Amino acid sequence: MREICLKTPSMTGKIYVGEDAVKTRLPVLTAGQKNFVLTDGNVYRLYPSFFRAYFADAEIFVLEAGEENKNFQSLHAILERMAAAGLHRTSRLFAVGGGVIGDIGGLAAALYMRGISCVQIPTTLLAQVDSSVGGKTAVDLGGVKNIVGAFYQPCEVLVDPTFLKTLPAREIKCGVGEIVKYAALNGKIFDALENNLDKFHDLDFLTDLITACIEHKARVVEADEKETGERKCLNVGHTTGHAIELAHGLSHGESVLYGMWLETKIAIEAGVCEREYGEQLLAIVENALKLQPLSTPDFSNIGRDAERAKSDKKNVGDGNIQTSVAKRKNEWTILSLPFEVYREQLINAAKEMKREGLVCFQ
Ligand SMILES: NC(=O)c1ccc[n+]([C@@H]2O[C@H](COP(=O)([O-])OP(=O)(O)OC[C@H]3O[C@@H](n4cnc5c(N)ncnc54)[C@H](O)[C@@H]3O)[C@@H](O)[C@H]2O)c1
Ligand SMILES: [Zn+2]
Structure with missing residues (x-):
């Protein structure tokens, strides 16, 4: 124990x-x-x-x-x-x-x-x-x-x-969404996930992973219990993830995975996330999205879904959309974009996601 x-x-x-x-x-x-x-x-x-x-x-x-x-x-x-x-x-x-x-x-x-x-x-x-x-x-x-x-x-x-x-497979996938969030913030969890996404049935592997995530969260909460600064890192993937969750009725964890992919892509294109690291992170998210049960949501209205990010609790009232994004291993930052820029970048990122076969446009 x-x-x-x-x-x-x-x-x-x-x-x-x-x-x-x-x-x-x-x-x-x-x-x-x-x-x-x-x-x-x-x-x-x-x-x-x-x-x-x-x-x-x-x-x-x-x-x-x-x-x-x-x-x-x-x-x-x-x-x-x-x-x-x-x-x-x-x-x-x-x-x-x-x-x-x-x-x-x-x-x-x-x-x-x-x-x-x-x-x-x-x-x-x-x-x-x-x-x-x-x-x-x-x-x-x-x-x-x-x-x-x-x-x-x-x-x-x-x-x-x-x-x-x-626990049913869809609930495991939901938890994996949060684990991948920790991978974006913590190099040890990132390394553990890179080649082991097929090991989620292995309780020893899971126990190590759960412990690492909790240790990470405990240190973050100790530094910033009320989320005035550091704790915002735990929102990676969540601004866009919440918008997708509301618009598509997907599970929270799965929505966070889509949000992580899109926000990471936007951060890479904005030069905020190191490309090589960002692409490795995208590959981890993709593998997680391919876990059962598979779904291929229709993102043809992602520009409209983006409106929902406007009411996100993390925004600070300046009209910008705030996303917490990974910069490189063990580093994150806030990417704040005017709504129209965020919307446009989101549409571009979703088109890339379609090319990867992860979503469809109907
Ligand atoms: N407080 C926080 O920091 C925080 C962080 C993330 C999410 N949340 C909240 O957590 C909620 C989502 O949590 P969740 O995904 O655990 O949902 P949940 O509590 O609805 O559980 C999911 C399903 O699994 C079933 N279940 C629970 N344990 C089981 C088991 N051992 N075997 C089989 N079935 C089992 C439940 O009955 C339910 O049907 C949301 O309301 C979200 O807002 C809170
Ligand atoms: Zn969450």
């Missing part, structure tokens, strides 16, 4: 990664106070013996699975159940599931009695490499993702890669 420390002004948290993380830490963490568990219907059905073994005496709230349930109504129902169960300040919330459960569970823990202890037990690849670490919690509102939330650090994150054995 690996142990990673994450120290912020509000909390010193621990992240444990390994097949023994849950069985070593959960008996300790569940002892001595009232416990509340938030999970989703799929995870609850897949892991009955896990809930029986560790949470026999806990109050368990099973939320219906899906992003559409990451909303205020669910948050309200969860908080009501916490109150009805008589939770108090010393009680602890365990969020067992993917990023949806982690985000809404973390927010419920932050709000209840102005904050109770929270433990994240991520069960998807995306949640293990990314969302369970760093303390961003949120729900969606009025069709806008993560618009209401709080920074609230979990006291511990228990990452057990064996949960991934039941």
Whole structure:
């Protein structure tokens, strides 16, 4: 079991990664106070013996699975159940599931009695490499993702890669999207991915990769918990990725992969990203896009999709579109482009993507 420390002004948290993380830490963490568990219907059905073994005496709230349930109504129902169960300040919330459960569970823990202890037990690849670490919690509102939330650090994150054995291939691909994001920022992860994209079924390989991503994120969050500077690096691929996610209904991870490809291409052409390195990065993204399930979205309206990047939270109100892009190995920067330039470059990059057979124009 690996142990990673994450120290912020509000909390010193621990992240444990390994097949023994849950069985070593959960008996300790569940002892001595009232416990509340938030999970989703799929995870609850897949892991009955896990809930029986560790949470026999806990109050368990099973939320219906899906992003559409990451909303205020669910948050309200969860908080009501916490109150009805008589939770108090010393009680602890365990969020067992993917990023949806982690985000809404973390927010419920932050709000209840102005904050109770929270433990994240991520069960998807995306949640293990990314969302369970760093303390961003949120729900969606009025069709806008993560618009209401709080920074609230979990006291511990228990990452057990064996949960991934039941994860469908499309969810693995979703997590790979975030892993490739770390490859763009971290030379070690870049090297690990370059020749090994066929190894995602190998739990030892995945465990090393998950650990490396978490270590990277922990250092970034320590430097800039509230995303005023350094933490913006974690948005590589995300400005365009979010626009694609909204316009095409693709998964978050897959959209980030398309966003990474397009933004990297734009950065190469703008002379911001070193060409040789950028092309290696593009090859990693392409290989990830070719993982199952394959899709070939229609990017003929990418210029119109670009409009959605205007409402991105990262823009600073000067009319420019801000993208976080890799410059060279282990280096990134912000590329800020006037909207019309961004749109034009995006259309050009999408045409290149079509030539590579990764998207179509219908
Ligand atoms: N807080 C952050 O920093 C952060 C970062 C990235 C993404 N997010 C958020 O994370 C969410 C996406 O997370 P996600 O991709 O984990 O989605 P998710 O929570 O919806 O999980 C995806 C699917 O996998 C199922 N599942 C979970 N664990 C499983 C397992 N072990 N075996 C089989 N099925 C399992 C779930 O029931 C669900 O159907 C989004 O809401 C996004 O906004 C947050
Ligand atoms: Zn993401």
